[in-house]
Amino acid sequence: DQQVKQNSPSLSVQEGRISILNCDYTNSMFDYFLWYKKYPAEGPTFLISISSIKDKNEDGRFTVFLNKSAKHLSLHIVPSQPGDSAVYFCAASATGTYKYIFGTGTRLKVLA
């Protein structure tokens, strides 16, 4: 049972445009969400997080939006740069469980 789903395996975007990566979850107990970026042969790098008391969190070019009623979150990257090309994972956890559930990832390619 995949509790965190990233339904788009890949996405291509032109440099300078907006990249939107999506993530859906099924467990209503999830209350903390994170996005990670992963380059080949490296571990995932933390990008940004959001708790369920907020619906938006911004950090530079990265913004995460949370829609609790739809059980959906998205990561916006503006403007996209070639160095953003990587696999992006969303992850979720519920208070008291201590484990983070990851999606299967979306491969983003930013074209120069």
Add this chain to the structure above:
Amino acid sequence: ETGVTQSPTHLIKTRGQQVTLRCSSQSGHNTVSWYQQALGQGPQFIFQYYREEENGRGNFPPRFSGLQFPNYSSELNVNALELDDSALYLCASSLDPANQPQHFGDGTRLSIL
């Protein structure tokens, strides 16, 4: 500030053998979590250690075990290796067990022949 380091980077074992993977947590972090990442999948939670005690466990059999030491470094031990154990094993450390970003090492690639 030293990040999370894992050793070895690659390892080849045969079925039935035992393996120990090591992780040094980021400076100041008291919590270590271990994940298994199969090809084309996201990381799957194995277990977490907080102040030398197991703090939570995913759906992995008892032949997956771990330790955390007083300096917060950690080991993952896997007994009776199976072909399906071939994967990237990731260690992540965090300031606290919950609601904190986990910072990952680059992983150990384990291949079972």
